[in-house]
Amino acid sequence: MIAIDGLDVTFHVKNREIRAVQGVSFEVAAGESFGIVGESGSGKSTVLKAIAGLVPSISRRLEVDGQEAAARRSRADRRKLQFVFQDPYASLHPRKTVDDILREPLEIHRESDIDARVGRALSDVGLLPIHRYRFPHQLSGGQRQRVAIARALILAPPILLLDEPTSALDVSVQAEILNLLKRLRASYSLTSILVSHDLAVVAHLCDRIAIMQFGKLIEIVTAEQLRDGDVGADYTRKLLAASRGFTRVA
Amino acid sequence: MASQSLRQWLLTDAPASRRQAVLGGTYRGLTSILRNPTAMAGLVIVTILVLMAIFAPLFAMGKDPIAQDLAVRLAAPSAEHWFGTDELGRDIFARTLYGAQVTLTIVALVSVVVVPIGLAVGTVAGYFGGWVDAVLMRITDIFLAFPRLVLALAFAAALGPGIENAVIAISLTAWPAYARIARSETMAIAQSDFIQSVVLQGASTWRILFRHVVPLCLSSVIVRLTLDMAGIILTAAGLGFLGLGAQPPTAEWGAMVSSGRDVILDQWWVATIPGVAIFIVSLGFNLLGDGLRDVFDPKASS
Numbered sequence: 001m002i003a004i005d006g007l008d009v010t011f012h013v014k015n016r017e018i019r020a021v022q023g024v025s026f027e028v029a030a031g032e033s034f035g036i037v038g039e040s041g042s043g044k045s046t047v048l049k050a051i052a053g054l055v056p057s058i059s060r061r062l063e064v065d066g067q068e069a070a071a072r073r074s075r076a077d078r079r080k081l082q083f084v085f086q087d088p089y090a091s092l093h094p095r096k097t098v099d100d101i102l103r104e105p106l107e108i109h110r111e112s113d114i115d116a117r118v119g120r121a122l123s124d125v126g127l128l129p130i131h132r133y134r135f136p137h138q139l140s141g142g143q144r145q146r147v148a149i150a151r152a153l154i155l156a157p158p159i160l161l162l163d164e165p166t167s168a169l170d171v172s173v174q175a176e177i178l179n180l181l182k183r184l185r186a187s188y189s190l191t192s193i194l195v196s197h198d199l200a201v202v203a204h205l206c207d208r209i210a211i212m213q214f215g216k217l218i219e220i221v222t223a224e225q226l227r228d229g230d231v232g233a234d235y236t237r238k239l240l241a242a243s244r245g246f247t248r249v250a
Numbered sequence: 251m252a253s254q255s256l257r258q259w260l261l262t263d264a265p266a267s268r269r270q271a272v273l274g275g276t277y278r279g280l281t282s283i284l285r286n287p288t289a290m291a292g293l294v295i296v297t298i299l300v301l302m303a304i305f306a307p308l309f310a311m312g313k314d315p316i317a318q319d320l321a322v323r324l325a326a327p328s329a330e331h332w333f334g335t336d337e338l339g340r341d342i343f344a345r346t347l348y349g350a351q352v353t354l355t356i357v358a359l360v361s362v363v364v365v366p367i368g369l370a371v372g373t374v375a376g377y378f379g380g381w382v383d384a385v386l387m388r389i390t391d392i393f394l395a396f397p398r399l400v401l402a403l404a405f406a407a408a409l410g411p412g413i414e415n416a417v418i419a420i421s422l423t424a425w426p427a428y429a430r431i432a433r434s435e436t437m438a439i440a441q442s443d444f445i446q447s448v449v450l451q452g453a454s455t456w457r458i459l460f461r462h463v464v465p466l467c468l469s470s471v472i473v474r475l476t477l478d479m480a481g482i483i484l485t486a487a488g489l490g491f492l493g494l495g496a497q498p499p500t501a502e503w504g505a506m507v508s509s510g511r512d513v514i515l516d517q518w519w520v521a522t523i524p525g526v527a528i529f530i531v532s533l534g535f536n537l538l539g540d541g542l543r544d545v546f547d548p549k550a551s552s
Contacts, residue, residue, distance in 0.1 A: 054446055105451040133270065
């Protein structure tokens, strides 16, 4: 479904070159849910944005839905892949109602039956009809993230990219959103890539997990391997130890 | 009772339709203007100006602003002529009322020309960046370098004096400020997640600019426009004063001040009344602009 080979992303800031992603390769099969973990600045979100075409990248191969992705994506290309951003406070237009926000993708793709589909999308993500005509500032963080998820799924794309979808939310809401994502992934039979710094979240949602550090892919492990601590690289072990948290030294 | 339920309908946190949501938002905006005394004062003055302009024939009670009567020239304010008469015996009260029409016409025409040009140039420059931005902003700088009155003088010399040419001259030098505001607002939101998500949905660039970027630039542009109104009115009056704006016998406040200049010590009302009108209207627009800025400022409203 998604195949990338030798992906490089370089940012030019003033006269400095920042090589955010260096030679990353992996493949994601149809229906698989793939995770990417790493600390801040490891380039994991940038990989996701490169797949979405939001940042310019160089690669030997960048396939989305079995087709080489062009640098300029067409409207049909866009439809195959949607994105959920990290911060639900920044990803919704502040002057548009939930209804406007959900209508937009359908109008862009000249779909029919817009009213009913917006209603269905809302109930799919567990929002009520009373939320439909509210502005984002009248919703809680979790509700906003539900709107963002509904917007991403309203075109029924085969691929969903999730960029730390829960890290801006508090813990109880995180669990709700994660369960929602798990349910929707099954009912929409989605292929998904989830980026997170939280090993527990990734292990809960993903089948295979890539570990990244300093823009490079360290290794790819399965969720069981991660849970059992059966990993190859030193860095992964360190990351696992760090995620278990503080251990008191006697 | 009915007004209470209407209020509830407007302020509900669960609007049942898009129309209700929009009306509710408008209602909240209006109430915050009404609660702001400066904005209210400005709004009252501007409303009076608009009413004066629309109903000028009614308020003037049949007096013709351009009818001359040399028998009563330079008459002091009286019951017959509330604000006195000018050097040709024309009623200054009627002329001041009809002058509001000219002022409002100029203000409206300048807004209609300046806002779309400024928004288009600014949002395109801010959204695309790079060389598009560089080219558009250097053009903006060039227009910003023209002195407004001198350009208006040149226009009047080339095309002949009149309201239309005054509007063109003012607009030519007024739009760059709006382009700059729109550009800075656009640059602040162009990389934001909600714009990126519309990009990912496959929206065309024009759709993004018109439907998503422009609405967010609009509030600061409107505030700036309201604050600029005073300057526009003063420039128009200045052009009228120099004889380059509205042409006689049209009643125009700047030209009226000019005609009262020779008699300002003996017949003070001829120059003072239109001067006061210019002053009050400019003040009104400034107060309204200040108030709108408070209302639109997301940091100020909780």
